[in-house]
Amino acid sequence: MKKDEVPQDKKIIHGEDNSLVKVLYVTGNDGKYETTKYEGWDAENLAMSQAWDDIDERIGQTRQKVLDGELSPVAYYMEKSLMDLSTLAQYTGFWKFFVKKHLQPASFKKLSAKKLQRYASVFNITVEELTHFPG
Amino acid sequence: MIQKHRLPSMIIENFNHQQSAHCESGVTLSLLRHYGIELTEPLVFGIGAGYFFGHLPFVKVNGVPGTTFRIWPGYIFKRVCSQLGVQMKVQSFSSPEKGMNALDEALAGRQPVGLQSSVYYLSYFPPAFRFHFNAHNLIAFGKDNGEYIISDPVMEGVTRLPAGELEKARFAKGFPAPKGKMYFPVKTSAGHDLPVAIKNGMKKTCFFMLKSPPPFFGHNGIAFLGRKVKKYPEKLESRKASLFIGNIIRMQEEIGTGGGGFRFLYAAFLQESARLLNNEKLVVMSDEMTRIGDEWRNFAYSAARVMKDRSGNLATYGELGDMLIALSAKEKDFFTRLSKQL
Numbered sequence: 446m447k448k449d450e451v452p453q454d455k456k457i458i459h460g461e462d463n464s465l466v467k468v469l470y471v472t473g474n475d476g477k478y479e480t481t482k483y484e485g486w487d488a489e490n491l492a493m494s495q496a497w498d499d500i501d502e503r504i505g506q507t508r509q510k511v512l513d514g515e516l517s518p519v520a521y522y523m524e525k526s527l528m529d530l531s532t533l534a535q536y537t538g539f540w541k542f543f544v545k546k547h548l549q550p551a552s553f554k555k556l557s558a559k560k561l562q563r564y565a566s567v568f569n570i571t572v573e574e575l576t577h578f579p580g
Numbered sequence: 581m582i583q584k585h586r587l588p589s590m591i592i593e594n595f596n597h598q599q600s601a602h603c604e605s606g607v608t609l610s611l612l613r614h615y616g617i618e619l620t621e622p623l624v625f626g627i628g629a630g631y632f633f634g635h636l637p638f639v640k641v642n643g644v645p646g647t648t649f650r651i652w653p654g655y656i657f658k659r660v661c662s663q664l665g666v667q668m669k670v671q672s673f674s675s676p677e678k679g680m681n682a683l684d685e686a687l688a689g690r691q692p693v694g695l696q697s698s699v700y701y702l703s704y705f706p707p708a709f710r711f712h713f714n715a716h717n718l719i720a721f722g723k724d725n726g727e728y729i730i731s732d733p734v735m736e737g738v739t740r741l742p743a744g745e746l747e748k749a750r751f752a753k754g755f756p757a758p759k760g761k762m763y764f765p766v767k768t769s770a771g772h773d774l775p776v777a778i779k780n781g782m783k784k785t786c787f788f789m790l791k792s793p794p795p796f797f798g799h800n801g802i803a804f805l806g807r808k809v810k811k812y813p814e815k816l817e818s819r820k821a822s823l824f825i826g827n828i829i830r831m832q833e834e835i836g837t838g839g840g841g842f843r844f845l846y847a848a849f850l851q852e853s854a855r856l857l858n859n860e861k862l863v864v865m866s867d868e869m870t871r872i873g874d875e876w877r878n879f880a881y882s883a884a885r886v887m888k889d890r891s892g893n894l895a896t897y898g899e900l901g902d903m904l905i906a907l908s909a910k911e912k913d914f915f916t917r918l919s920k921q922l
Contacts, residue, residue, distance in 0.1 A: 463708035469838045470848045478848035488884035489833040492826035535753035
């Protein structure tokens, strides 16, 4: 890529500027490589904001399911922490099979204080926040 | 009442932060420079055989199959050190306590330390960057009042990170789990043969790109991904297909490659090598690599258009797949000719 073709497209995600000034290797007029700085380019910004749209939508849907009593708060905070079942299983040290069970409200209600604490600390919230899902 | 002691401050003052295009080559560059070995980022990347391609549909990160344009984490550092006769120490840890203590000990011994980390816990990044991406590399070179002094090659300046956050970043779970991996040079030797190291790096990359067993890696991997992309609209709902190709763009970009998937960095390496090896042919090869990088950029632009379209129409995915298959042939041809020159 030539130096004068370097895009400078700001990365606006969630309505905020998330640009990061990066180093890029580009060719100058003489064809020699040099470095320049840039903030990002359209294609990648779009890919990233699409990924976030998907995440936001999943979080929203899961939140509704928790409010409707279909899923437990663990499901919501799992999405919010950008985790999937296997990552959450690894973080908590619980087997994936059990984590899957804990996503069900009935099984979640039976969780011991110790296990709730384990989930809460992985999600970086208090047990109170985990058990009293805000609406 | 127990008086809480203020933690001692310790900073390796003669360590210099430098912003780089890619994290691991940047970390390796700065660590070696600290020990008097002056290289450039393209040289580190080339000698370290950082150029790669891999597509692993069964390794999913948040439901999206993994694609990489560079070699696995830790490889560049190890390879550059062994090629230049630098003794290094590379450690992983079973527990965070042991890992953090070992870091403190190394810092107390005035060693800047390279660390593998998850971007998710690095609060100095803009929030949108903070995914569970576990193959990031940074340098710790001091500790002050419970915070580590961090030289992250991707950042313009020096940053700080609370000890708790760094611990979480180093001991993140998922794939690939960093397990607190830390690394630093221990001893350097005076006589290293740079031209030989450069040629060896090229040979290794030729080997990776040409001889990796099909279908997942090297030029085969690119064509493999191409064939997959062609089938996305049949096999996936349009939203998912769009996310899958979006991820290819993001991996191509992976902080600072301008969408060229490390191809521009490699072209810079070839250009520099032409001078150091006094080989004019490499100047031509460098130009060709720049064009390959530009084509990867074009692929990303086209992929972005397909994402915007969202209709999931077969023809457009077919075109994207064909672009990848053409790129696979170009890279195969490129490295076949490069390997003949070595």
